[in-house]
């Protein structure tokens with residue numbers, strides 16, 4: 372009897388011990404997943420987000436910059452638990468900088484990046500062939516438009532979009548003082564829609580909106596603005612945000628690129644402006660949800676089923692409307708694989724992710740070995756980093772202009788997904804090539820040193836959009852913070868290139 376009682380006690384103690392262990396283990400696992408400590412071997416952020424042991428701190432890899440940047444600026448105040456990979460790297464040496472609340476940030480003096488301002492103003496080391504701030508050396512006086520190349524002038528009854536197409540030039544989609552952009556935005560946002568068909572291509576649902584004399588590409592709203600990229604979603608499984616398309620157009624314009632088609636927001640009546648004029652195939656996918664809202668899902672390769680339907684409230688729906696590119700039969704385009712594209716596989720990495728000398732490889736290959744294209748990729752990295760767009764797999768150019776023309780900035784639906792996280796790997800082209808177009812650097816410095824920070828300029832630019840406010844507030848602060856990150860990366864490059872740099876004469880006023 373005594374023996375059995377003792378056995379029961381031992382068993383109870385054992386059970387108690389086991390339970391305590393299980394609880395502790397679970398807590399450890401949860402902490403690991405939250406803080407990415409690495410015990411479980413699973414990382415919330417992909418493992419390439421970590422600093423690799425053995426990296427020479429003086430080589431220009433993304434990992435080193437990420438580590439140094441995180442130690443220096445301590446952006447962790449703005450980071451969520453999923454983004455701590457860098458902060459766990461902090462050692463005691465950086466004592467004064469480590470505190471996550473970073474109260475020091477408020478007292479920090481504004482770094483006006485005088486060294487970089489000097490670089491762009493005085494043109495020290497600005498050349499086609501070497502240095503960090505570069506010019507493309509192309510002939511900017513040779514800038515024919517599509518109209519000129521095709522010997523077509525706009526007719527009296529041409530639509531604004533047709534006129535816009537004819538003025539697309541070798542160096543930009545529209546001039547800085549374009550008389551068509553605002554008019555186009557207004558027309559796309561207000562003119563009656565006459566027919567709607569699903570747009571082929573791409574992974575997510577898009578509609579081609581036909582007006583009486585022009586077309587637009589419609590991407591529907593799927594979430595409220597404050598919804599962020601789900602932590603378990605990869606960049607390639609992330610849903611698209613219509614507001615990102617709108618904001619990207621404004622951002623591209625503010626940066627002086629003018630390589631993105633004009634995009635506006637518009638609120639539709641799903642019944643009268645889509646359903647009643649929809650193409651038969653699209654019509655088949657309409658239904659009424661249990662909540663009594665009108666919904667449709669279209670047909671596409673990923674998210675086109677009942678579970679991912681797009682629903683009105685009950686039949687109003689917001690979306691982005693991008694002015695249509697010229698028809699391919701009129702102006703053909705060439706699609707290029709982006710050298711720094713991601714692997715689009717949940718376990719594989721791309722070559723640039725483990726080869727810190729990747730840029731020297733790219734520099735050898737046409738069209739990156741000469742002309743403007745490599746600098747254009749740097750611009751694209753700036754645009755994508757500012758909005759957090761990781762989905763840049765391909766890009767397109769207009770064939771008619773040959774190789775020495777701008778790449779189109781298309782498809783920004785996956786930007787503006789994470790306001791509290793700066794995805795340094797998007798800067799890989801800049802960090803690995805250590806170059807940036809002089810004019811782009813100059814524009815970034817202008818926004819950084821004010822009086823108008825990028826956030827304010829963007830806010831003002833988007834204020835008149837029909838679906839304003841376009842962006843969730845935290846994205847604005849992220850923009851100004853990311854401008855600083857880019858400037859810091861450029862400064863690191865300049866310092867690394869060493870001070871013995873030869874002084875070159877400026878040979879070109881504008882680089883884009």
Ligand SMILES: Nc1ncnc2c1ncn2[C@@H]1O[C@H](COP(=O)(O)OP(=O)(O)OP(=O)(O)O)[C@@H](O)[C@H]1O
Nearest residue numbers: 572573574575588632693694695696781782783784
């Ligand atoms: N404004 C536009 N006018 C006409 N065609 C466009 C326009 N924008 C994009 N396209 C074309 O439509 C294709 C798909 O567009 P987009 O990339 O925005 O869609 P997506 O569903 O996000 O694609 P993906 O899944 O490949 O990322 C593009 O490759 C481009 O050729």
Ligand SMILES: [Mn+2]
Nearest residue numbers: 762782784785
């Ligand atoms: Mn896309």
